[in-house]
Amino acid sequence: MKPIQLDTLDLCIAAFLVLVDVVISIVLGLRLHKQVLLAAVRMVVQLLLVGFALRIVFTLSSPAMTLAIVALMVLAAAREVAGRPSQRLHGWANFRIGAIVVGVSSMATVLLALLTAIRPSPWYDPHYAIPLMGIVLGSVLNSASLGLDTFFGGVVKGRAEIEARLALGATCGQALAPLMRDSVRKGLIPIINQMSAAGIITLPGIMTGQILAGMDPVDAVKYQILLMFLLTGAGGLAAVGAVYLASWAVTDERHRLRLDRMVQ
């Protein structure tokens, strides 16, 4: 079964729905019509650019090009992870944590999938590597930034309690343990939600896409299950990694809490 091709006219008809939103905004005085139009145009331009870029990358199928794109995606995700928490470290420390965590967790899980389950040939075939990376990065970004946000917020808010434990002779590991557990847990909640809702409350995007593209539903489901496992592994690694690196960043070898390393 060949996927049904869409032409420009099909898209134009669907675009009428955006105009419906615009009309609603004008009638109800929501003052959202400009934003809706702008967001719609932005979305179309961004996605078309990505589509054409991927078409070039796929035809080239060069390992160097694929690696460059993957690196670019990782850096963009790291930037998001670094910027999300409301409390942050001085200088490049947040970005460094983001880059290490996002890079290691996403590459490790995607490589595992490419080398064991999916096994395209060659294994770095951008048809598989780049979309997989994209999905995993989205999940990793969520887990790492939630973990970091909880940890940094908790360190600032709980400073007195943490220092009281240190002052009585606790190591910084002991003093930070409850907060670190809490932060990792926060980072894992979205993945757990995603897994429990899958199929009942939501039809996950990959599965839907592959069914629309003509794949047998059970085969599409198998793909989705594989991806969910990847996301779980990557999210867990990212949350744990981010929280541990952050805990090292705000303590020193004399077991002090170094809030002076954070932007006040």
Place this chain on the structure above:
Amino acid sequence: MPLDREQDKKPQNATQVPLLRLQALQSSHGGPFSLELAAGECVAILGASGSGKSVLLRMVADLDPHAGKAYLGNQVRDAMPAPEWRRKLVYQAAEPAWWEPTAAAHFSDADGPLVREMLGQLGLDTVLLDSDVTRLSTGQRQRLALVRSLVGRPQVLLLDEPTAALDQSSILAVEHLLRSRMEEGLAIIWVTHSEEQAGRVSTRRFEIRNKSLHPL
């Protein structure tokens, strides 16, 4: 080893190593602070708010980065893991924090008898141990914090206004308990606003002015 510059008013055995020696502890927030403290001795630190009294105590406890050296007996601080140092020199903040819902959860079972004994000496009912910490009065929390600081049997206590929220009779009970511990060898650096209290508890008094210690 270089000797401290601070003059001792109290005559001391010259061959005896002081319990605590601080040599030019200094950070951008205060110092250099140099001080020697014998076992069983209490030094009172006075000074205006913001003069750096807490800065000094936090440096002694090694809670903030700073320059300078500190010795406990013959042991240099840097040779000792920081948690071990802080178990021997306990710093009690002006507003002690609690990380568990009840005071009891901050003590181990083995601490029980000692905790109850000290509560009695401070005029506190043992039912307070199992109350929600946030529902206790500031004064009750402050005295419970003193019990928490003493229960590990530190050699030096670094107290930041430990009786600020207490009435006169509770203040005297705290001073009495600490004096009995000093007779067993506990040394104290006691930050206080009250000159009368300094006169009652300490053998020597210092004022922090212009970021450094001045004997009174």
